[in-house]
Amino acid sequence: MALAELVDIERNETGIAAVLDALAGQFGDRLQTGRAIREQHAHSTSYIPAQLPDGVVFAESEADVQAVVRLCAAHRVPVIAFGTGTSLEGHVNAPGGGISLDLSRMNRVTTVNAEDLDCTVEPGVTREDLNTHLRDTGLFFPIDPGANASLGGMASTRASGTNAVRYGTMRDNVISLRAVMPDGRIVQTGRRARKSSAGYDLTRLLIGAEGTLGIITSLTLKLYGIPQAISGGVCQFPSVDAACQAVIATIQMGIPVARIELISALGMRSLNQYSKLSYAESPCLFLEFHGSESGVAEQAELFGQIADEFGGGPFQWTKVAEERTKLWKARHDAYWAGLALRPGCKALTTDVCVPISRLAECIGETEADIAEHGLVAPIVGHVGDGNFHVLVLVDGENRDEIAAAEAFVGRLNMRAIAMDGTCTGEHGVGQGKAGYLVHELGPGLDIMRAIKTALDPDNIMNPGKILPRAQL
Incomplete structure (x- = not known):
């Protein structure tokens, strides 16, 4: 399926002109229409061609988001939420033009409830900013997709990352949300209780919806205690198959590994060249263990024994924070290292x-x-x-x-x-x-389409994403 088939949406020129005029009067210089900034807000870190919005509004509050959505709804103009622009599948493109709603200035940590292990943040807070804020509390937020993404964007794409094997994904770590819906109403999807049987799970409906059903304005998140000790390291293997078999054995044995990352031989070559490392250019696993001083040592030793059974090793591991930081910095730079090939x-x-x-x-x-x-x-x-x-x-x-x-x-x-x-x-x-969902979900795609149509009948919320235009 050609990419162009997924993104061709007719522009509403009259509506766009009316919305831009109204936004200029209401938001002043917080509405930007220059080409450079519009290009930035259609930027994709992949090859997918950029499709520019007609204007960018910098929201500073939930009321700002509500005002923009109500204007766009009244004139049937697309509105696309924008966090940090690190998404990879063209999520922030504007195939029918419209308004990019930049949430980066909504970057306040509203509350931290240390006793309950939760916090509430605005959508523009990034994961690194949150963990910096939490540093003196002994708590941290574990979801780490690599990029310093905004938490609103991470929820919208149901992000996860290197820690998911231990701590789960955004789906598992968002307790509740507030969101502006396509008609401008504000919805709170739940309270701070850790579980609820009260009705449909609206929180999970919006997580992963990619801004097609509503725009997230607040998130309540689970937090975790910073581990007493952390160990981590690198283990080489003779083949990808051997490395994968070691992973399977590790998981099946119940070793509570926090991170276990595979890098192919070509990937290791790129990391060595880009990050000035000297590891073997063979398939490798990067691992990290969280727990007590004795626990992380025991886990590392057990993994070393598993690796040996599959021809891997030796497992070079350390508790030294600086060495682990260098290792994971290289892993997070894998994208840029790959480009350098x-x-x-x-x-x-x-x-x-x-x-x-x-x-x-x-x-x-x-x-x-x-x-x-x-x-x-x-x-x-x-x-x-x-x-x-x-x-x-x-x-x-x-x-x-x-x-x-x-x-x-x-x-x-x-x-x-x-x-x-x-x-x-x-x-x-x-x-x-988008073209592969029918193969994966079958008739489930019809249910998704029905939900989208019921909540957003005019298709203004990030149109052309998840469901191809032809399927709406």
């Missing part, structure tokens, strides 16, 4: 997730596919929960290369779905994955 090229970055029993098979078939088609594509993965990413490097001016990369992603998506997995473990759907 083909300077000047763009990245088609994609992810899938399968049951861990099928992980080795899925990655093995994917590596064979990459080799057969001559692609340059390092693999990294949050393999403790069966999730892995492929960074396909393409010449953005070469349509044949882009077509070959898109065909590869299509095969990868269908391979994961055939293994009872998903076409996206954490990137979200956006524009890039």
